[in-house]
Amino acid sequence: MNSELPPLDSLECVWAKPSTLTDTPMHYCPGCGHGVVHKILMEVIQELHIQSETIGVAPVGCSVFAYYYMDIDMQEAAHGRAAAVATGIKRMLPDKYVFSYQGDGDLAAIGTGETIHAANRGENILVIFINNAIYGMTGGQMAPTTILGMKTTTTPEGRDTETQGFPFKITELIAMLPGAYYVTRQAVHTPNVVRQFKKAVTKAFQYQKDKKGYCLIEVVSNCPSGWKMTPLESNKWMEQNMFPVYPLGDLKVDGKLTEKKS
Amino acid sequence: MSNVRLMKGNEALAEAAIRAGCRGYFGYPITPQSEILEYLAREGREHGMVVMQVESELAAINMVYGAAGAGARVMTSSSSPGISLMQEGLSYIACAELPCLVVNVNRGGPGLGTIQPSQGDYFQATKGGGHGDYHLIVLAPATVQEMADFVYDAFDLADKYRNPAMILADGALGQMMEKVIFREYDPKASMPDKPWATTGKPPTRERNILTSLHIQPEKMEEINRCLQVKYQLINKDEVRYELFYADVAEMLVVAYGLSSRIARRAVEMARSQGLSVGLLRPITLYPFPYQVLKDLAQDLRNVLVVELNAGQMVQDVRLGIEGAVPVHFYGRMGGIIPPPEEILSKIADLGSRISTPQAHPPLAENTKNQSANLNSIFEIAKTMRREDEF
Known part of the structure; x- marks a missing residue:
């Protein structure tokens, strides 16, 4: 059979990974959303031809090694400080594109102050916020976005409001701030939502080019390892349990709150 | 603007920062150094400097990290409690080898302490201050003139060694007025190229990554060895x-x-x-x-x-x-x-x-036979003469 296949160099290439993504094998668990988000981000940077003008800020968390995979200049921030680091870069290089890539603990717990104030200043940056409701890298502890009743290693009986308070809907909070120009909640677990996410990223970079101000894209994502599920189970669980708390869609477009906002 | 002026130490330092080609200042008000931020907010912006009052010292030092990493000459300033808040960021800056200036106008501690002058932050300034094996280059001015002069020196040393530099002053030097002469200084001539900076990756070079994370022990030890060699060079050539x-x-x-x-x-x-x-x-x-x-x-x-x-x-x-x-x-x-x-x-x-x-008598010699009762220690402290050696 093999001998009947045409030689490789005669095949037409119909799809390739973006050249802005390195060849380093990713360390993410099977089924994790990080890989898709990385790829889409790099695809957009390639399509917009802004590789030489983009500086990324990596967080502390599972995506701490984002710079292994993204072939662009990057800085590694301390836990929670990515929005401040991105501010420092952007204020020195206002004509470059600057994004930070942060998880829920980084952005909505230890970095809440930096997150809110960067948004409130209308920093002309893009913040990618991966919300998987758990601390993946440290082994599955409660996140600020962990939903009520959800079991983690530090909420073995499930998150309850009396001791742990409520899931922190920081994206809704940020949408209220006048400095925030574009705030949206996306996902990457099916081809359709991946396409939506890519549109959102493209839009956000365009806004940054036009100096519109702060853009936040939350990605509600899964964590099969932390949630102790198979990838398929985790996607189903996410749709059934996470989406009702964190509904997908735009919260703010062109500086105006959308009606869909929950 | 005249090169000879009568100024507060804090203002002289701020003026020197403008003349040293400092492109970014990120800070948070705290007595007795708020005049630095105020002066720069007033005078720095018209010289094209980014001057930002931000939400905390944590944010300020991490903005310095980002801005220094983008290749710009940048600084922050604070006083003791605020400098304590910056220690995490300083450790990251030292490991990522980012040149910048941090000014500590030392006030009395521990805790919230007092706004009066003190030299209580010597250990913190000279022994690293945050976690891990690292050092800042620390300059200690004694006059308003030196508050200005050491800004140029600190920036030059920071750039030369890719290391954070600190000016360790105190509340009196920050607040007192003296004559100061601003020397001729050409920032462009003194600033080295920064090919390591994250300015956007052109096709002609590999991507630049600024990080303090090296998860392989062998790599982390190598980074530490490099830092130690740098500190040896600094000890050999920069003692003043x-x-x-x-x-x-x-x-x-x-x-x-x-x-x-x-x-x-x-x-x-x-x-x-x-x-x-x-x-x-x-x-x-x-x-x-x-x-x-x-x-x-x-x-x-x-x-x-x-x-x-x-x-x-x-x-x-x-x-x-x-x-x-x-x-x-x-x-x-x-x-x-x-x-x-x-x-x-x-x-x-x-x-x-x-x-x-x-x-040299040990600290608690007078209290050797006393019980470790907090009240009695307080009573003893009150009766000790100031001249008693601590």
């Missing part, structure tokens, strides 16, 4: 100090910054009374002039260290003296500034004891 009659004295007073001004006056008074006293003023606190002390020790009978703290630099002086002669300490704390006469009486007292040098 000032001597005042030190080579013709039997007793050496060692003091830095504000306390060196008081000590110098006391030494002048002592010499006029016939006492054989000199002064060593360390200008760089890191690197510290250990070798200078070792060389001087051969001709000395004893040493007195004067600080506005409970005795911090005295430990480095003892390391330099290597036990050759007794090293005594006199310090005031909590924002108290002793008059020269107080130092003079200490010098005279030690001078009379030169023939029979005494060992």
